[in-house]
Amino acid sequence: MKLKKLFVAGMAFLTLVTTFASAAQADTSSDVQKVIDESYVQPDYVMGYSLSEEERNQTLNLLSYDSSKDTNVKTLTTTAYANIMNVADDSSLQLYSSVKIAKLGAKETLSVEIVTPQNITKITPDMYRNAATTLGIEHAKITVAAPIPVTGESALAGIYYSLEQNGAKVSDESKELAQEELKTLSQINDENSGKSNYDADKLNVAMTDIKTAVADKGNKLTDDQAKTIVQRTINNYNLNLSDTQINLLVNFALNLSKSSIIDSASFKSSLSSLKASIVSKAGNTFSGINLNFDANQTLENSKNIFAQIWQAIVDFFTGLSR
Template identity: 95%
Template structure:
C-alpha cells in the first residue's frame, strides 16, 4: 500500500470547491502529483482517456501553470466516464496535504481557466481550421501578455490581446467565447501569480512542448507573436490619426 496516497473526502471536496457538502456527492476522479527535478517540464498523463470526456492533458497543464506548478508529473484517472473538470480539486488537495498553500483566488482562477478552455474546445470540436493545440498555445500567449501588462490591464487592452492572439492562431471564435477569454484575462491580471518570476518561463516551456508534438499544425503561424506589441501599434496608429487631424485643421487656418 502506498502510504503517500491521500483520499479526498466529500467534505474536503466541498470545502476546496466552495460548494455545499452533500452526502450523495460521488467522487470518481483520481489525481497523483510527483515532484520532478528543476530541469524537468510539467507533464500530465491521463491514464484513462476514455473516461475523461472534456479535459485534455494540455488543458490541465495550462491550469496547473496558473496555480504555479512547474516541475511535476500529474497523473489523472477515473473508473467511469466523467468530464474531468473536478480533478483540479484533487490537485489542490494534494498540494495542501504536502504543505503548499493554495489561495482561494488561485483555485477559482484555475477552475475558470479549465472551464473556459473545455467549453470553447467542446463548442468548436470538428469545425474546420479549429485545433485544440492552437487554443492551448493561444492561451499561453494571452497569459504571458497579461503578465507583461500587470494589474493595470484595462478591458479594452484585454479585448485587443485576446482578439489579436486568436487571429494569429486562425481561431474563429464566437463573441461569447471571446468574452470568456477576456474575462479570464482580466481576472488573471489581478492575481499574484503573474508576479512570479517563473510564470512566463513556465508558459514558454508549455508552449514549446505543445508545438513540438503538434506536427505541422503551426507550420504557417507566427510563433513569435507578441500580443503586447499590438497594443503599442494601436497607440501609434491612434497617435498618427490624431496628428493627421491636427495637421488638417492647422492647415485650414494658415
C-alpha cells in the first residue's frame, strides 16, 4: 500500500512538472508577440551600421520615418550582429539592409514590404514572413529597405535586435531556426530562379504546410516521416527540387520538431493566415493545386498502403498453401 501511494504521488509530481514545462514553453513562444503588442507604441527602426549619413537619411525616408513623432531609431552594429547571430565580431561586416517594425491589430496578419526590391537581391517578402512566423511574430508590419544592392539577410538580425532591445526573450533556438529557414528558402529560390514550372509562391506555401505538419507531429517526428512530409508536399505543389534542396527542407523540419515554437497555440493559425495571404495575391499560380493538402494524412495513407500490400502478400502465400 505504501509503495502504491508513493507511485501515485510520483506520477502526480511528474504530471505537475510536465504541466509547468508546457506552460513555460507556451509563455516563451508567445513572448515575442506580447512585446510587440505592448511595447511598440511607436514603430521601431533598426538601421544598418555600414550606412553613411546620407544613406541613413535616405533609408529612413524610404521607411517613412517621421521625425516629428518617431523616436525609436537603433543601429545594428557589427558587435550586436555578432552577438545575435553567434558569430565572430568582424569589423569588416557590411550591414546595409534596415527594418521598421510596427504593431498591427490582433485581427490583422503579418505583413512584410520591401520598399527597395531592386536592392534586396536574395530575400522575398514571403521568405521574411515565413521566418518571422517561426520567430513567433503573429501580427506586425515589417518594412525592409537598403540604398544599395545587398542580400537582405542582415535585416532579419535587425528584427531580432529590435525585439530584444524592447524586452522580448528571443531564444537562440528560435533565432537559429528562423535564420536556417531564411537561408534554405533563399538558396532554393536562387537555384531554381528562371526554371519552368518553378514559382517562389509555391515554395513559400509548401513551407507553411511542412511547418504545420511538423507542429502536428511534434517532437515525435522521425527522419522517415520528415522525408515523407517534405516529398509529398513539394509533389503537391509541383516543385521539382534536387535531392540537396529536399534535404535542406528535411533538416529544417527535423530541427523545427525539436523547438518549443511548435507548442504555441497560435503557431498553426499564423501559418494558415500566411498561406491564405500568399495564395490570395498569387493570381492563377495555384490553379488546379490541392490547397487543402494535409501532409500528415499522407503518412496515414502510407501506413494503409503498406498494410494492404502486406495483406496481399499474406493472402497470396496463404492461397498457395491450400
